[in-house]
Amino acid sequence: xxxRWAWRxxxxxxxxxxxxxxxxxxxxxxxxxxxxxxxxxxxxxILGTGWGxxxxxxxxxxxxxxxxxxxxxxYFLFTPLLPSCTVGTIEHRSIMEPIRNILxxxxxxxxxxxxxxxxxxxxxxxxxxxxxxxxxxxVMETEIPFDMLVIGVGAENATFGIPGVRExxxxxxxxxxxxxxRKQIMDCVETASFKDQSPDEIRRLLHMVVVGGGPxxxxxxxxxxxxxxxxxxxxxPSIKDxxxxxxxxxxxxxxxxxxxxxxxxxxxxxxxxxxxxxxKTMVKNVTDKYIEAExxxxxxxxxxxxxxxxxxxxxxxxxxxxxxxxxxxxxxAQAKARRGLEVNEYMVVNGAxxxxxxxxxxxxxxAPTAQVAAQEGAFLARLFNTMAKTDAIEAEMRExxxxxxxxxxxxxKVILEEINERQRQLRRVKQIGAFSYSHQGSLAYIGAxxxxxDVSWFSGNIASGGTMTYLFWxxxxxxxxxxxxxxxxxxxxxxxxxxxxxxxxRE
Ligand code: FAD
Ligand code: NAI
Numbered sequence: 001x002x003x004r005w006a007w008r009x010x011x012x013x014x015x016x017x018x019x020x021x022x023x024x025x026x027x028x029x030x031x032x033x034x035x036x037x038x039x040x041x042x043x044x045x046i047l048g049t050g051w052g053x054x055x056x057x058x059x060x061x062x063x064x065x066x067x068x069x070x071x072x073x074x075y076f077l078f079t080p081l082l083p084s085c086t087v088g089t090i091e092h093r094s095i096m097e098p099i100r101n102i103l104x105x106x107x108x109x110x111x112x113x114x115x116x117x118x119x120x121x122x123x124x125x126x127x128x129x130x131x132x133x134x135x136x137x138x139v140m141e142t143e144i145p146f147d148m149l150v151i152g153v154g155a156e157n158a159t160f161g162i163p164g165v166r167e168x169x170x171x172x173x174x175x176x177x178x179x180x181x182r183k184q185i186m187d188c189v190e191t192a193s194f195k196d197q198s199p200d201e202i203r204r205l206l207h208m209v210v211v212g213g214g215p216x217x218x219x220x221x222x223x224x225x226x227x228x229x230x231x232x233x234x235x236x237p238s239i240k241d242x243x244x245x246x247x248x249x250x251x252x253x254x255x256x257x258x259x260x261x262x263x264x265x266x267x268x269x270x271x272x273x274x275x276x277x278x279x280k281t282m283v284k285n286v287t288d289k290y291i292e293a294e295x296x297x298x299x300x301x302x303x304x305x306x307x308x309x310x311x312x313x314x315x316x317x318x319x320x321x322x323x324x325x326x327x328x329x330x331x332x333a334q335a336k337a338r339r340g341l342e343v344n345e346y347m348v349v350n351g352a353x354x355x356x357x358x359x360x361x362x363x364x365x366x367a368p369t370a371q372v373a374a375q376e377g378a379f380l381a382r383l384f385n386t387m388a389k390t391d392a393i394e395a396e397m398r399e400x401x402x403x404x405x406x407x408x409x410x411x412x413k414v415i416l417e418e419i420n421e422r423q424r425q426l427r428r429v430k431q432i433g434a435f436s437y438s439h440q441g442s443l444a445y446i447g448a449x450x451x452x453x454d455v456s457w458f459s460g461n462i463a464s465g466g467t468m469t470y471l472f473w474x475x476x477x478x479x480x481x482x483x484x485x486x487x488x489x490x491x492x493x494x495x496x497x498x499x500x501x502x503x504x505x506r507e
Contacts, residue, residue, distance in 0.1 A: 024484040031104040037066040037111075044384070045127055045146035047117045047323075049073050049099045051370045052359030053152035054482075055377030056384075062108040064388030068144060070129050072116045074099050077175060078486065079370060080477050083219040083445070085178040087185070087227035088502040092175045094489035097482040113144070117153065120327045122352055125149075148354045150380060151327070151341065155318035155360040155368060164286030169314035172216055179507075181313060185224070186506035188310035189236055189243075199242075205310035206242040209291065211283050212315035213249030214256075215444045218266060220313055221247045222447025225273050229448075231501045245275045246307070248293060250282035255452070257367065257442060258463075262452040265465040266444075273448050281305075286312065318368050324361045339363050345434035346383065347376055356380055366437050379435045386432045393429065397422045443473050 044065035046053050054076045057069070078095040085092045103110040115129035118141075127144045131137070157173055159165040170184060171177045185208070191197070192205040208224055210217045225245050233240045247254065247270070253263050254277060270277055278295075285292040290308040297303055320328075320340050327341065328334040333351025334342060341357040342350045343364050349355045358380060359373030366372040397419055404415040441455035441462075451473035452465040464472075474494075481487045 021484055021488075027105070028101070028483075028485070032107065034104075034107065034109040035063060036109055039066075041066050042147035043068065043145060044148045044150070045070065045144055046150045046152065047071065047127065048152035048154060048359075049076055050152055050154050050359060051076075051079070051373035052154075052362075052377040053150065054099075054102065055374040056150060056152070056358065056380045057102060057106070057110070057377075059378055059381035059385075060106075061381075061385045061388065062106040062110050064385065065148070067106075067108070067110040068146075069099065069103065069110060069112045070115055070117055070127065070144065071099070071112075072114060072132055073174075074112070074114050076102065076482055078477075078481055079173075080443075080480070081490065082172065082175075082178055083216070083223045085175070086172065086181040086220060087223050088182060089223065089226070089497045090490055090493040092178055094486060094493050095481070096175065097486060101483075113142075115142075117323050119323065120149065120151070120330075120355075122327060122330045122355070125354075146354075148384075149356070151324065151349070151355065151357040151361055152359050152373070152377070153321050153323060153361050155340070156321050157314065158317045158319040159314070160316070162283060162286060164288075165314055168286050168288050169211070169312040172220055172313060172315055181220075181311070183506055184311050185227070186504060189232065189239055189504075190506065192242065192310070193236060193238055202239075202242050203244075204289065204308040206239055206244060207307075207309050208243075208245045208311045208313075209248060209307060209309040210245070210313045210315060211248045211291070212317065213247055213251065213254030213277070213279070214315060214317060215442075216315035217247055217249070217313070218254055219445050220315065221245050221270070221275050222273070222445055225275050225447050227502055229273075231504060234501070235504050246278060247275060248278045248281050248283060248291075248307070250280070252279050254279070255444065258444070258452060259454050259461070262454060262463050262465055266446050266452055269446055269448065269450055269465070275447070278307075318360055321361065337363060347380055347435060364435070369442075371440060372437060375437055376435060383432060386429055389429050390426060393422050393426050397426075443469075443476060445470065445473055 042065050044067050046056065046067065046069045049069065049071040060067070075096040075098050081090050081095045084090040085095065099112055103112055113129060114133060115131045117127050118130045119128040125146050127146060127149065129142050129144055131140045157171045170181045172181065188205045192202045210221045228243050232243065253267070255263050255266055267277055280296040282294045283291050284294055290306045291312065293305055293307060295303055295305045324341060328337050331349070331351040340361045340363045343357050343362045344350055347356045347358055347362065347364070349357050358376040360368040362376065400415055400419050400422065404412055404419070407415055439456050441453060443451060443453045445451045449470050450466055451470040453469045453472060455462045478487055478490060481490060
C-alpha cells in the first residue's frame with residue numbers, strides 16, 4: 001500500500017514537473033503584445049542588468065512608466081556559478097539570461113540600449129551613454145533624459161593601485177574573465193609540457209596563484225583543484241607532480257564573513273585537497289612572472305617574498321565605478337561617502353531627488369552580495385508600483401473634487417462617498433514600509449564536493465560544512481537560477497562533466 005502511494009506521488013510530481021516545464025517553454029515562445037511608450041508618463045531610466053536591476057525589472061509594472069534600460073551587458077549573469085565556468089564544470093551560456101527575453105515578457109514595451117553610462121548629470125537629469133561594443137554605428141554617444149533614475153551598475157575589481165595587477169592578473173567578475181582564466185589554465189599546462197622546458201619553468205607555469213581569500217578566491221581555488229584532480233592529471237599525467245594551487249590572503253584567515261568553525265573547516269579541507277593557504281601575506285607588486293608579497297615571519301618580523309606563478313587570479317573585492325564616483329562628487333551630501341552611493345532606507349541616494357541606487361554601488365550597511373541586491377531591487381519594484389498607484393488615485397481624486405464643485409446636491413453625496421473610498425485606498429497603498437533586509441545565510445563551495453553554509457534558521461544560525469552541505473549548495477543555487485532554461489542547462493552541464501569529464505581543449 002505504501003509503495004502504491006509512493007508510486008502515485010512520484011507519478012504526480014513527474015507529471016507536474018513536465019506540465020511546468022511545458023508551460024515555461026510555451027511562455028518563452030509566446031511573449032505578450034506590448035503597449036507602446038506613453039509620453040504622458042514619467043521616464044524611468046535603469047542603469048545595469050545585474051542582480052539589483054533585473055530583480056527590479058522582474059517585478060516592476062512597466063505600464064506605469066516609460067522604462068529605458070542602459071547596460072553594456074545584454075544579459076543577466078548568475079554570478080554564484082561563475083567560478084564553475086573557469087574550469088568548464090558549467091558552460092558560461094548556461095548561467096546567462098538574455099535581457100531581451102526578460103524585457104519582451106513585460107506588459108509594456110521597455111527600451112534597451114547596449115551602452116555604458118559614462119556620466120550622470122544630476123542637475124540636468126541626463127544620463128550620457130556610450131556604445132563601447134566592437135561594432136559602432138554613426139551614433140556612438142547619446143543623452144538620455146530621466147524623471148526617475150535607478151543606478152545598479154555594480155562595482156569594479158579592487159586593485160588598491162598595486163602595480164602590475166591590471167596588466168598581468170586575471171579577474172573573476174564577468175563571463176569574459178572566466179573564459180580568459182579557462183584559456184590561460186590550459187595554456188599554462190600545454191606550455192609546461194613543451195619540449196625541453198626546464199623543471200623550474202615547469203613548476204612556475206603550473207603554479208596557480210589566487211590572491212584574496214574571500215568567497216570568490218576560495219571557490220575558484222576549490223574548482224581549480226577539482227579540475228586538476230578529476231581531469232587534468234588524467235589527460236596530462238606529466239604535470240601531476242608540479243601542478244600546485246596557492247591561495248594568498250592578507251588577513252590571518254580566509255572567508256572572514258563565515259563563522260570560526262567553518263573557517264577552520266575550510267582551511268583543514270584545503271590542506272587535505274593539497275591547496276596551499278598563505279595567510280598574513282599581502283601582495284605589494286605584480287610582474288609578469290612573479291608576485292612580491294609582504295609576509296610575516298615566524299619571529300613576527302616582516303619580509304618580502306617573490307612567488308613565481310603561471311596563472312594569477314586576483315579576487316580582492318570591490319571598488320567604486322568611475323560613473324558612480326563622478327556622481328558622488330556632484331552631490332554635497334555624498335562628500336563623505338567612500339565605498340559607493342550612500343542611500344536612505346528607501347534606497348534614495350542621499351542628497352538627490354528621484355535617484356535610487358541598488359546593489360554593490362549602493363552603501364546601505366549590508367554586504368555587497370547578490371542576495372542584498374536582489375532584495376533591494378524587489379523592494380524598489382514594490383515602491384514604484386505603489387507610487388504609480390498613488391499618482392493614479394490622486395489624479396482620480398482631483399477629478400472627483402472638480403466634479404463635486406459643479407454637481408447637484410443629491411449627486412454631491414455620491415461623489416463624496418467615492419472620494420472617501422479613494423482616500424481609504426490611498427492610505428492602504430501608502431503603507432509600504434522602509435526596506436528591511438532578510439539574511440538567508442551564506443554559502444560557498446570549497447572543492448572536493450564540499451561546501452560551507454552559515455544559514456539563518458528562525459532567529460538563530462546553523463553552521464555546516466561537508467558533502468551534505470554541498471548537495472544543499474547545489475540545490476539552492478539550482479533553484480535560484482534565473483529561468484527554467486538556465487536550470488536545465490546547468491543540470492546537463494553537471495551531468496556532462498560527471499560522465500565525460502571537463503573539456504581540456506583550449507579555445
Ligand atoms: P551586478 O550584478 O554586478 O550588475 C551590474 C550591472 O551594471 C551589469 O549588468 C553591468 O554590465 C552594468 N554596468 C556596469 N557599468 C555600467 C555603466 N557604466 N552603465 C550602465 N551599466 C553598467 N553573492 C551572493 O550573494 N552569493 C554568491 O554566491 C555570490 N557569488 C559570487 C561569485 C562571483 C564570482 C562574484 C564575482 C560575485 C558573487 N556574488 C555572490 C556577489 C554578487 O554577484 C554581487 O553582489 C551582485 O552581482 C551585485 O549585484 P548588482 O546588481 O549590484 O551588480
Ligand atoms: P572580499 O572582499 O570578500 O575578499 C577579498 C579578500 O582579499 C579579503 O579577505 C582581503 O583581505 C584580501 N586582500 C585584499 N588585498 C589583498 C592583497 N593585496 N594581498 C592579499 N590579500 C588581499 O572579495 P570577494 O571574494 O571578491 O567578494 C566580493 C563580494 O562578493 C563579497 O561581499 C562577497 O561576500 C560576495 N561574494 C559572495 C559569495 C558567496 O556568498 N558564495 C561568492 C563570491 C562573492
